[in-house]
Amino acid sequence: MNTDTEVLVECSGVFKQFGGLQALNDVQLDIRRGEVHALVGENGAGKSTLIKILGGIYKRDKGTILYQGKNVKYESPLEAIRDGIAIIHQELSVLLYMNVIENIFMGRMISKNGILQWKEMEELSRKAMDLVGLKIDPYCELSYLSISQRQMIEIARALSIDAKLIIMDEPNSSLSEGETEKLFNVIRNLVKRGISILYVSHKMEEVLEISNRITVFKDGRYSGTSKTNEVTVDDIIQMMVGRELERHYEEGLFSDEVVLEIDHLSGGVFKDISFKLRKGEILGLSGLVGAGRSEICRAIFAADKHDEGCIYLHGKKKNFKNPGDAIRAGLAMVPEDRKNLSLFLEMPIQFNMNMANYPILAKRGIINYSKAKGEAENYIEKLSIKLRKKEDPVKSLSGGNQQKTVLSRWLATNPDVLILDEPTHGVDIGAKAEIYKLMRTLTGQGISIILISSELPEIIAMSDRVAILHEGNLAKILNREEVSEETIMSYATGIRGAAV
Numbered sequence: 001m002n003t004d005t006e007v008l009v010e011c012s013g014v015f016k017q018f019g020g021l022q023a024l025n026d027v028q029l030d031i032r033r034g035e036v037h038a039l040v041g042e043n044g045a046g047k048s049t050l051i052k053i054l055g056g057i058y059k060r061d062k063g064t065i066l067y068q069g070k071n072v073k074y075e076s077p078l079e080a081i082r083d084g085i086a087i088i089h090q091e092l093s094v095l096l097y098m099n100v101i102e103n104i105f106m107g108r109m110i111s112k113n114g115i116l117q118w119k120e121m122e123e124l125s126r127k128a129m130d131l132v133g134l135k136i137d138p139y140c141e142l143s144y145l146s147i148s149q150r151q152m153i154e155i156a157r158a159l160s161i162d163a164k165l166i167i168m169d170e171p172n173s174s175l176s177e178g179e180t181e182k183l184f185n186v187i188r189n190l191v192k193r194g195i196s197i198l199y200v201s202h203k204m205e206e207v208l209e210i211s212n213r214i215t216v217f218k219d220g221r222y223s224g225t226s227k228t229n230e231v232t233v234d235d236i237i238q239m240m241v242g243r244e245l246e247r248h249y250e251e252g253l254f255s256d257e258v259v260l261e262i263d264h265l266s267g268g269v270f271k272d273i274s275f276k277l278r279k280g281e282i283l284g285l286s287g288l289v290g291a292g293r294s295e296i297c298r299a300i301f302a303a304d305k306h307d308e309g310c311i312y313l314h315g316k317k318k319n320f321k322n323p324g325d326a327i328r329a330g331l332a333m334v335p336e337d338r339k340n341l342s343l344f345l346e347m348p349i350q351f352n353m354n355m356a357n358y359p360i361l362a363k364r365g366i367i368n369y370s371k372a373k374g375e376a377e378n379y380i381e382k383l384s385i386k387l388r389k390k391e392d393p394v395k396s397l398s399g400g401n402q403q404k405t406v407l408s409r410w411l412a413t414n415p416d417v418l419i420l421d422e423p424t425h426g427v428d429i430g431a432k433a434e435i436y437k438l439m440r441t442l443t444g445q446g447i448s449i450i451l452i453s454s455e456l457p458e459i460i461a462m463s464d465r466v467a468i469l470h471e472g473n474l475a476k477i478l479n480r481e482e483v484s485e486e487t488i489m490s491y492a493t494g495i496r497g498a499a500v
Helices: 047-054 078-080 100-104 118-131 147-160 177-191 202-211 233-241 293-300 323-329 348-360 369-382 397-411 427-443 455-462 485-492
Strands: 007-018 021-034 034-041 062-067 085-088 165-169 196-200 213-218 219-227 258-267 270-278 282-287 310-315 315-317 331-334 417-420 448-452 465-470 473-480
Touching: 007 047, 007 196, 021 034, 021 047, 021 213, 021 427, 034 202, 047 085, 047 196, 062 448, 078 085, 085 147, 085 427, 100 147, 100 213, 118 485, 147 177, 147 219, 147 485, 177 196, 196 270, 202 233, 213 233, 219 448, 233 427, 258 448, 270 293, 270 310, 270 427, 270 448, 270 473, 282 455, 282 485, 293 417, 293 448, 315 323, 323 331, 331 397, 348 369, 348 397, 348 455, 369 397, 397 427, 427 448, 427 455, 455 485, 465 485
Parallel strands: 021 219, 034 196, 034 213, 085 165, 165 196, 282 448, 282 465, 331 417, 417 448
Antiparallel strands: 007 021, 007 062, 213 219, 258 270, 258 310, 310 315, 465 473
8 A cells, every 4th residue: 555655634733622521632644645644543533533524524722624625614525535535435425216326427427508418428327337346237226226335436436526635434333244345455456546535433453454554543632643553453452442352252141041042033034943941141153245144133133034943031032022022021132223223313312211111101001201200310320321412413412322222121021032233333332331341240140042143253252052043044053162253254254064
């Protein structure tokens, strides 16, 4: 990668306040031409605020931002875009029911005498897509494309405006390992062309793989900048949270009592799945994307139907008709997509925390709001949820605190079995550690957990046993002493055959 010392962007002494909240406090950042500069920190550290200032979405209160040697203070995102600064947000801003050309030229369609110049835009779109390795019909509607293809369209849009700085906010949060590698290849090619990348991510291993330098923010302040080849994951984590995080396996205190038994369950993409879950145990579900992990758990929770097989809870056969039946029987499930499947983003935090428990909090159809308030306050304290006030919309919380809100909702139902689908997806290192600690606290209280995770270190650190899926089949259940990355991957990829 080109690590030319010429500075493209230099931020110094930047402050930003929202009401009584100091989001940025004297932060600094410099980005060189043709480098990948990673910006990391816990949720609430100020990363997104600085990104939005650079992109013209927010205005800074104080401080200096030099871009290509001149002091800039953008009044709108359009000004930043025209200057060659493009942001690719975690929540992609593509328009699904418009075609590729319309997305690439969104807000700046080329016309002459009021007539749109489709041929010219088609040619320019193809050139931009060539730069990111996309070979698709420019007139294709984006709803037909994969997440990774949509993301490449966003990058192509940035290239079509001759972007000199592309800011990527959690760009691979929804990508598979293979798609992530394609993204990294695109980034490397962009850097060779002298384009600078500001890369924001919670995934430390990938930050170390793709970046030249790393800047760390903590609590809205600048913690330091390091050359990537001079630091380790533990060094970065210590700068982020001020302490080392334990990431080794902590032996569980599970019993031999079987709480949940799945017997030859089949449906959709999975078939003939059988396993037992013991009281106080964490059973990890591992496998490649599309292996059927989430689908199995949705069938157990009656969110989806299954075709064959039986579910036993405490030795009794269950025929759940819907999730409500499963909840009443003692099951709870936190799905992967919290924003679309778990949270009512515009509704208050307290409402989101209590909604699964409202039937219990109600008598004759009237909710005991005093008790609901007490329940919410209890879990805010118990889970250390950071918020301004519980009446605020849940969208005001960081990703980690949103996840804690969802967890509190289900813990209030006092479940026997808790299904966690990618529980640390999109949350920072500190919040991960808190969720891990909570999981062990829950198993210590006798709650049994099924953990779905795409992060092998997480599966290995948290699971008492690991069930590995390969193309919808249960390939192997590993006991604790058998668990390793190599063994899990050998079964997940089909290198080693099914032998449960």
